[in-house]
Amino acid sequence: MTSLPIKAAPRMNRKWxxxxxxxxxxxxxxxxMLAFGLGPGxxxxxISFADFKxxxxxxxxxxxxNYVTAFTDYxxxxxxxxxxxFLVISVPLGIALVxxxxxxxxxxxxxxxxxxxxxxxxxxxxxxxxLLLLAIFMFSPQMSPFGFIQRAMGYxxxxxxxxxxxxxxxxxxxxFFSGAGLWIAIHFGxxxxxxxxxxxxxxxxxxxxxxxxxxxxxxxxxxxxxxxxILIFAGNVQLFVEPQLLGTTWIMANVPQQWSPNQLxxxxxxxxxxxxxxxxxxxxxxxxxxxxxxxxxxWTGFFDIDVSA
Amino acid sequence: xxxxKSVPYDTPSxxxxxxxxxxxxxxxxxxxxxxxxRLAILLVFVLYFGLPLLWLLLAPSKDQxxxxxxxxxAFGNWATVLKSWSNVNEYVHGEIWVWFKNxxxxxxxxxxxxxxxxxxxxxxxxxxxxxxxxxxxxxxxITMLLPPSAMVLPLFLELNLVHLIxxxxxxxxxxxxxxxxxxxxxxYYSSSLPTDLLDAARVDGCSEFALFRYIALPxxxxxxxxxxxxxxNANWNNFFGPYVMLSNNKLFNMPVGLQTMIAGTSAIxxxxxxxxxxxxxxxADAALAGLIMIVPVVIVFLFAQRYVIAGAFTxxxxx
Numbered sequence: 113m114t115s116l117p118i119k120a121a122p123r124m125n126r127k128w129x130x131x132x133x134x135x136x137x138x139x140x141x142x143x144x145m146l147a148f149g150l151g152p153g154x155x156x157x158x159i160s161f162a163d164f165k166x167x168x169x170x171x172x173x174x175x176x177x178n179y180v181t182a183f184t185d186y187x188x189x190x191x192x193x194x195x196x197x198f199l200v201i202s203v204p205l206g207i208a209l210v211x212x213x214x215x216x217x218x219x220x221x222x223x224x225x226x227x228x229x230x231x232x233x234x235x236x237x238x239x240x241x242x243l244l245l246l247a248i249f250m251f252s253p254q255m256s257p258f259g260f261i262q263r264a265m266g267y268x269x270x271x272x273x274x275x276x277x278x279x280x281x282x283x284x285x286x287x288f289f290s291g292a293g294l295w296i297a298i299h300f301g302x303x304x305x306x307x308x309x310x311x312x313x314x315x316x317x318x319x320x321x322x323x324x325x326x327x328x329x330x331x332x333x334x335x336x337x338x339x340x341x342i343l344i345f346a347g348n349v350q351l352f353v354e355p356q357l358l359g360t361t362w363i364m365a366n367v368p369q370q371w372s373p374n375q376l377x378x379x380x381x382x383x384x385x386x387x388x389x390x391x392x393x394x395x396x397x398x399x400x401x402x403x404x405x406x407x408x409x410x411w412t413g414f415f416d417i418d419v420s421a
Numbered sequence: 422x423x424x425x426k427s428v429p430y431d432t433p434s435x436x437x438x439x440x441x442x443x444x445x446x447x448x449x450x451x452x453x454x455x456x457x458x459r460l461a462i463l464l465v466f467v468l469y470f471g472l473p474l475l476w477l478l479l480a481p482s483k484d485q486x487x488x489x490x491x492x493x494x495a496f497g498n499w500a501t502v503l504k505s506w507s508n509v510n511e512y513v514h515g516e517i518w519v520w521f522k523n524x525x526x527x528x529x530x531x532x533x534x535x536x537x538x539x540x541x542x543x544x545x546x547x548x549x550x551x552x553x554x555x556x557x558x559x560x561x562x563i564t565m566l567l568p569p570s571a572m573v574l575p576l577f578l579e580l581n582l583v584h585l586i587x588x589x590x591x592x593x594x595x596x597x598x599x600x601x602x603x604x605x606x607x608x609y610y611s612s613s614l615p616t617d618l619l620d621a622a623r624v625d626g627c628s629e630f631a632l633f634r635y636i637a638l639p640x641x642x643x644x645x646x647x648x649x650x651x652x653x654n655a656n657w658n659n660f661f662g663p664y665v666m667l668s669n670n671k672l673f674n675m676p677v678g679l680q681t682m683i684a685g686t687s688a689i690x691x692x693x694x695x696x697x698x699x700x701x702x703x704x705a706d707a708a709l710a711g712l713i714m715i716v717p718v719v720i721v722f723l724f725a726q727r728y729v730i731a732g733a734f735t736x737x738x739x740x
Contacts, residue, residue, distance in 0.1 A: 130549065130551070130629075131551045131552065133545075133549075133629045133630075134545045134549040134551040134554075135551065137541040137542060137544065137545035137549075137633070138541070138542045138545055138546070138557060140537075140538040140541075140542070141538050141539060141541075141542035141603060142542075142557070144538055144594075144597055144598040145560060145561075145564065145598060145600070147594070147598070148572075148576065148594065148595045148597075148598035149560070149564040149567075149598055149600065150560070150564070151579055152572050152575035152576045152578070152579045153572070153575060155575060155578055155579045155582070156574070156575035156578060159575075159578050212462070213463070213466060216459050216462060216463055217463070219451060219459060220451075220459075228463060228466075228467065229726070230723070230726060231467060231470055231471055232466065232470050233722055233726050234470075234474060234719055234722055234723075235470050235473070235474060236654070236718075236722060237715050237718035237719045237721075237722050238474075238477075238711075238715050238718075239658040239660070239676070240658055240660035240676040240679075240680070241660060241676050241677075241679045241680040241683065241711075241714075242676070242679060242711040242714050242715055245679075245683060245689070245707055245708070245711045246473055246477055246711065248689055249473075249476065249477075249480070249704070249708070250473050250476070254489050255488050255489055255493060255704075256476070256493060257472040257473070257475075257476050257493040257494055258472065259493060289469070289470065289473065292470075293470070294729065297726055297729045297730050298729060298730075300730055301729065301730035301731065304730065315450070320450045320451065320452065320455070321450050321451040321455065322451065322455055342566055343566065343568075346566055346567065346568050346571070347568040347570075349568075349571075350568050350570040350571050352570055352661055353660055353661060357680065362683060362684055362689060374570065377574055378574070378665075381574055381577070382665075387578055390574055391574065391575065391578065394571070394574045394575055397571060398567070398571050401566075401567065401568065401571060402563065402566070402567070405566045
């Protein structure tokens, strides 16, 4: 043999060893991603085409039967309309108010602003059942600190206030209480990251605090607003805890038993034992969240820099 | 412009100058109207975020009648607080503390495992170029954007297949997959770890593992606070997952336990009662149980806020 292959071999070997090293570093993550990130999605696809006889899945025998069952259910259109209404109200309002608060706080950074920011941040600790518990008290005019407003609007009991047509607004008010603080902090952090030179230059050009907020700070935190949109939208599509506890489990208020699509999927699985239809519905909701994220990412070029780096 | 002309217009008295300086110090460059508009909007939000918290803090001091007859923000009495405390503790012989311990166990173990898995992965994605890297980054982004609740039913079906439903693993294992943590680690190392430094260490004969252990890992300290906070917050508050996975009361975490406790008593549904002997459970008790769940998170939140802000402005979520 000539010396050439011998010379080339160590280089190949080194590259191969480098790659092997890298794979060792990512291997545990990759396994967890397969098991808990991609696995459930793939398995859900399998299940959605399976027929369940006596609780045992018979794969690939159902065709689109489960999808038909889920999408023609008498509650399907109802829950979809509800979630659409909730999204139309909660997403734009949530983002607009959070950005407004962050900009207002950042107009005059200082002790007042940071105290308020902390106050707005703390309700983030109140989630799930604790949040619902608090919400029920806050929407009971006879004990709520907001009772005088509620009575002035003509609602003198919890049941009068919690009417089906007001649910999208009510869930928005509840969700914003708990969810806003974290995003206020994130946007505030982004505002802190804006270079002082830019703001000084604006000031010298005669920009007052309001103009700075609108024309300089707001456009500069755009990536964070897009990021918030993606996560808030994908999260709100999955609304479950609020209608579930309010409607069926706790007080059986004026809330229909299955109000959101996620509740309908849950009901298919655990009330009717129809896991195929539950999987079909879950996949649809997953697709809605991912589709929206994909459109926004494509439309805004968000993430471009990071992945191609 | 000539000098004489400008003098009469541009020389305000010293008193005027001082007044102007004071008003500037108070109002900033917002102007008086802007100042009050800002204040008014912020005060509305202070009431919106603050009053419910204050009310919840006072609620355990008021019994069934006091909670309605007293002013919403009035304090009842300490005797009721003590009674609520004992009612909450009497619920199924102090089960709330079993849930509390479970929550701590779930949170700590999933945090430890997810960091042990995620930090090496984020690090190598940032420093090495290997086949499949881009695909892995994309998958991380996609799974990171999926809300955990979207995966609950599919996860249930999958874990059911391997008979892990109603075990601690059905809560801990899914929580160990933490793509957001991997993504943040990746961005952090891409922007803060100079490749020259790594190359120099390689020339000196440092192994790839030693590079990570002695150079990269010590640099990750500022990142750990943010990662720990996000993971703690998500897992302490995880409701939908354990609600679907667990049916054994002794395995519940705080949120699922609190839900069961309230569903099983007449605390907020007067006249309805499913757990025998729990007739006396009242709003005050439910509020106290809620507070027990919330307080640890509030403490973590108070410490974590600066990490969130620092994380955002070092560009960890950059566009």
